[in-house]
Amino acid sequence: MSRQNRVVRLKRRPVGMASRDDFEIADEPVPQPGEGEFLVRIDYVSLDPAMRGWISPGRSYVPPVEIGAPMRAFAAGYVEASNHPDFTVGDAVAGLLGVQRYAVSKGTRVAKVDPAQAPLPRWIGGLGMPGQTAYFGLLEIGRPKPGDTVVVSAASGAVGSLVGQIARNMGCRAVGIAGGPQKCRYVVEELGFDAAVDYKAGHLDADLAAACPDGIDVYFENVGGEIFDTVLGRMNLFGRIPVCGMISMYNATEPPAPIRNIRSILVNRLTVRGFIVFDFQDRIAEANEALGRWHAEGRLKMREDVRQGGIDAFPDVLNELYTGGNLGKLVLAL
Amino acid sequence: MSRQNRVVRLKRRPVGMASRDDFEIADEPVPQPGEGEFLVRIDYVSLDPAMRGWISPGRSYVPPVEIGAPMRAFAAGYVEASNHPDFTVGDAVAGLLGVQRYAVSKGTRVAKVDPAQAPLPRWIGGLGMPGQTAYFGLLEIGRPKPGDTVVVSAASGAVGSLVGQIARNMGCRAVGIAGGPQKCRYVVEELGFDAAVDYKAGHLDADLAAACPDGIDVYFENVGGEIFDTVLGRMNLFGRIPVCGMISMYNATEPPAPIRNIRSILVNRLTVRGFIVFDFQDRIAEANEALGRWHAEGRLKMREDVRQGGIDAFPDVLNELYTGGNLGKLVLAL
Structure with a gap:
């Protein structure tokens, strides 16, 4: 079995709307988790308006994605291998994992989520x-x-x-x-x-x-x-x-x-x-508690607009955000 | 002795820069203070950028000056007659008194000031x-x-x-x-x-x-x-x-x-x-204390640009604010 990791990397900074040509999409070897790391197989990638800012050259709220680096994204999937004490094989996780099929993480800005409480795409949406x-x-x-x-x-x-x-x-x-x-x-x-x-x-x-x-x-x-x-x-x-x-x-x-x-x-x-x-990083638990409670009580309805097409569809699906083509939280299924 | 009160009244709402023709300037009888009121002879009128907004028709922070009403202004002078328990003939006062030679006040937004601490124009400037x-x-x-x-x-x-x-x-x-x-x-x-x-x-x-x-x-x-x-x-x-x-x-x-x-x-x-x-009306005393202290310590320099010309010069002097003709707090001496 030749497992491959399909990865979207930023090739150049777009002018105006990003296009397929602004990204390099290719197969790479699946990375191996080192000490204190774990490997995630990603099932869903979040499309967020902030992404356009992340690939702009100008000063923005976070450092821009470097040319040649994997495209930054919130994503959700399952742990496939782990050398991290807090993450176990089979755990569902969501966080900053990038636009790729597999990601290695140290757990920074990645959290375990409960698929019994809500489906995976929702953890990078209304519950994320x-x-x-x-x-x-x-x-x-x-x-x-x-x-x-x-x-x-x-x-x-x-x-x-x-x-x-x-x-x-x-x-x-x-x-x-x-x-x-x-x-x-x-x-x-x-x-x-x-x-x-x-x-x-x-x-x-x-x-x-x-x-x-x-x-x-x-x-x-x-x-x-x-x-x-x-x-x-x-x-x-x-x-x-x-x-x-x-x-x-x-x-x-x-x-x-x-x-x-x-x-x-x-x-x-x-x-x-x-x-x-x-800016509210140290109070995330408070938000998660309230959102989870309202969601469980039916006082917070959420809809995901899940698109098929896999990794290669990323550039086109991203642009739907800016043309208003989605209804609900836009998510790409891998 | 025929004392007259020269008054600037708003004649119409200006388009663009206000002009002499937007105001009616005329002599009127000196008003008499009623019960709980006092009469002020005004020596200095303050020119403030907000005045242009006060004579605009649009919603602004305070109700616009009505057509026919005396032009609103901060001013300073001396009490000439009083039926008000807190104000005595000879008191120096500053506050919202209007562009006129004499004003009757109930004491609303008018305060006693100390001419020994600072000259009168300063009390409608840096100390006002x-x-x-x-x-x-x-x-x-x-x-x-x-x-x-x-x-x-x-x-x-x-x-x-x-x-x-x-x-x-x-x-x-x-x-x-x-x-x-x-x-x-x-x-x-x-x-x-x-x-x-x-x-x-x-x-x-x-x-x-x-x-x-x-x-x-x-x-x-x-x-x-x-x-x-x-x-x-x-x-x-x-x-x-x-x-x-x-x-x-x-x-x-x-x-x-x-x-x-x-x-x-x-x-x-x-x-x-x-x-x-x-918006900070209930904390004015705090500001006055700090401003007075810094001023007395020489840590707050103030300069007034006092113009002569009396009541009739008001429209022209006002416009100097918007053309940048003044250096320091613009004040009209009556």
């Missing part, structure tokens, strides 16, 4: 990094109070879908911004948001005003650009804007449009604060 | 609202730590000049952005900033980089527009941006330029927070 991101961003930075109106963009996505539901669990009015009627229906009918606004319909400001009759207290920002600008103009006094992502700008090759409502920060005394989940 | 603004914005929102680099725009202005000095008092590196070599010299040589950058010199980003070799931890925002954008690109991880004003945009009739570095909020996990001094 995206869930923790929604939890800390909304509760710590957004600080919603019961009765507040909470708006979230990319509302049908991995993070946004949870933000609205957690807001509902906190007694807030949850309004999602999503692209197209299907996603808007999903957000209201399946996830239980109070309202959804289709930014593609062409009258976002009026629709937002109708969906938020008492203005907006918290805006959980995932997209940037014109949506950010429009929401700024509808914020209430002392509103909070956790900035989690600005996905509309990640592949941009043109300068952004002017932000006409930037003065709203001053006039309404807003707090706009960028964050990433790693 | 602008001083309190610098104090709370820098310390509460900027949260500077010793060794931090603090940048402030409009650095020679009423608020900016104090922000840099308070930053120095806290053990920070203070860098001012100002327009032209004279203001830059003033900021460094008279106020003791560590460095100044002339935004009119045409290479702000490079000059800022040179003045801030360790990046920028706190940016006290007074101007908005391209300066805001440029500073955003030089902020350090977890930087703080108190947004006190965006004076470059107050008279704008065109949409603002794009903010190219808006993603810095996310990448550097910045906190951008708008505020006005009234």
